[in-house]
Amino acid sequence: MKIILNNREEEFEEGILSISKMLELKKFSFRMRIIKINDILIARDKYDSTFIHDGDKVQMLYLMSGG
Amino acid sequence: MTFSEIKAHLGRFRVGIAGAGGLGSNCAAALARCGVGTLVIADFDIIEENNLNRQYYFTNQVGKLKTEALKENISRINPDVAVINYQINLDNHNIVQIFSGCDVIVEAFDRAEMKQMLIETVQLEMGGIPLVAASGLAGWGRTEMIRCRKIDDTLYICGDESSEVSEELPPMAPRVGIVANMQANIVVEILMQKR
Numbered sequence: 001m002k003i004i005l006n007n008r009e010e011e012f013e014e015g016i017l018s019i020s021k022m023l024e025l026k027k028f029s030f031r032m033r034i035i036k037i038n039d040i041l042i043a044r045d046k047y048d049s050t051f052i053h054d055g056d057k058v059q060m061l062y063l064m065s066g067g
Numbered sequence: 068m069t070f071s072e073i074k075a076h077l078g079r080f081r082v083g084i085a086g087a088g089g090l091g092s093n094c095a096a097a098l099a100r101c102g103v104g105t106l107v108i109a110d111f112d113i114i115e116e117n118n119l120n121r122q123y124y125f126t127n128q129v130g131k132l133k134t135e136a137l138k139e140n141i142s143r144i145n146p147d148v149a150v151i152n153y154q155i156n157l158d159n160h161n162i163v164q165i166f167s168g169c170d171v172i173v174e175a176f177d178r179a180e181m182k183q184m185l186i187e188t189v190q191l192e193m194g195g196i197p198l199v200a201a202s203g204l205a206g207w208g209r210t211e212m213i214r215c216r217k218i219d220d221t222l223y224i225c226g227d228e229s230s231e232v233s234e235e236l237p238p239m240a241p242r243v244g245i246v247a248n249m250q251a252n253i254v255v256e257i258l259m260q261k262r
Contacts, residue, residue: 032179033183041187062202063200063202064204064205064230064232066089067090067176
């Protein structure tokens with residue numbers, strides 16, 4: 001499947017992926033982050049049970065301490 | 068549009084500011100100078116001397132509550148701004164109560180876990196209120212790495228999204244101020260588009 005991840009096209013062999021699996025495949029290490037799928041925020045405790053489908057727009061941002 | 072027309076327009080709106088540290092105090096000062104009508108400011112902390120390297124407070128305010136000192140400073144900048152203060156530790160329950168009715172909310176926390184909690188709460192429970200968050204402002208220099216990203220109509224993020232504060236990379240006035248003012252700039256942009 002193809003998705004748009006932070007405005008860039010990304011291709012995966014899988015036809016459907018949980019958010020957790022996508023993070024694992026992309027080797028995104030654990031950090032504080034926000035993820036939105038098609039403009040809907042997904043709470044961090046729902047990463048295992050929320051799935052990304054072909055054509056989805058996924059936005060991810062990292063939260064760094066400091067203010 | 069003249070500045071008086073801009074000020075009159077902005078005077079009709081209410082902006083929530085979650086945190087009155089480096090980001091919140093500087094962002095509030097900028098919004099007060101622009102003439103935003105009401106600022107809802109929430110913070111539990113008191114001013115310490117080491118806050119003065121970046122936060123909008125003065126030596127004679129050390130030991131005071133940040134919310135109270137900021138209200139005082141805003142009234143000295145622009146007495147027409149109404150400031151509603153909450154001396155409170157924000158959590159996913161009180162955020163909704165405190166900031167409901169705001170036209171825009173500014174995330175101005177220090178710790179990443181708090182930023183995440185606020186963004187999740189506002190986006191999941193306060194449907195549609197635009198949120199302007201900050202991430203990545205530690206240290207100095209690297210001005211060109213600081214940016215604003217519009218994620219969608221309800222979420223904006225300012226900062227470099229990579230510099231985390233540490234003992235060796237402390238938050239300092241220039242970069243914190245740049246990001247706080249970028250947040251204020253986005254708030255103004257959002258409000259100027261509102262009727």
